[in-house]
Amino acid sequence: MDETSTTNMRKTMIGELIRGRDCTSKLLNQLNRRIVDGGPESTEDLVMKVIRSFSNSLSTFSSPATTAYVGSACIDDRTRKSDQGEKKPALTTVKDRRGCYKRKTEDSRVEIAKTYEDGYVWRKYGQKEILHAKFPRCYYRCTHKDEGCKALRQVQQLEEYGSEKYRITYIGSHTCQNMNKNTQMFLAPEDHSFFLINFEDSGIKHTPSSFSNITNGHTMPSNKQQDDSKAQSSYYLASSSQGTSSNFGSEDMITDLELSYDDIFKDDDLCAERGNYLASSSQGASSNYMWEDMITDLELSYDDIF
DNA sequence: GCAATTTGACCCCT
């Protein structure tokens, strides 16, 4: 890829991200003023712009030219070693990595959250130390497995205690009555309390919910149990598991982008940073930080790569 | 006593 097209692509992506940030900012102002359908730009318009920016960034990022180029950057480390006379493993593609696989038969989705609470009751069935990860990965299955529910979840803590972030991978969907699967929790920006959104209705309902009343199978150290109030005030990235609301498509796109990012950047230190983008995206104010971080880090990452 | 968690071993996938 020549330098001009690389620069153009970079400009396009940064431009899209800046546009997304601005739209999110406007959206936040509208939400704060409780304007739903007034003003020069409707909330729906702004959301559509944000989604479009994600799409454009994503398509730019995942274009064959970019993939090929970034892919070659990814194998750079091993190539460099071979240049220095070190033993070189047979390398064909980025995907050719032992042990790095995902179960293909299951539908899965990834979320980054500040809490592993999601309203479902899970039973832990395993824990594993993961190479280059600071924290072990925990494996959960739905507590109603006996009733045929095949939902699984993997929880990987990304950051240090006190500023926890969790990468939660959901495999399969609940078929049990564990909790209404169309109900998701969100954080109310104004008072930091959780509310539930029911995607089954066309109108969004929100019901004040005492977070501690929602049971969860995760064991926490006693000092952390006392910290539940802190977990309440942390924001939570919820996504519609059934894709019932197109307005939340942008989160799916971010997840996809993040997964692509995963394939490209294997450096462990970058992992936590990647989490920041998603963990912040469930509320407008944090969303602005997300855009800032993404733009800054994208520039830095691209500087490193190209 | 029962249910949930822990953890070493084994299996699967790349």
Next chain:
DNA sequence: AGGGGTCAAATTGC
């Protein structure tokens, strides 16, 4: 071959 995912016996807590 080696890393991630799952199993299941042992352990722990209520």
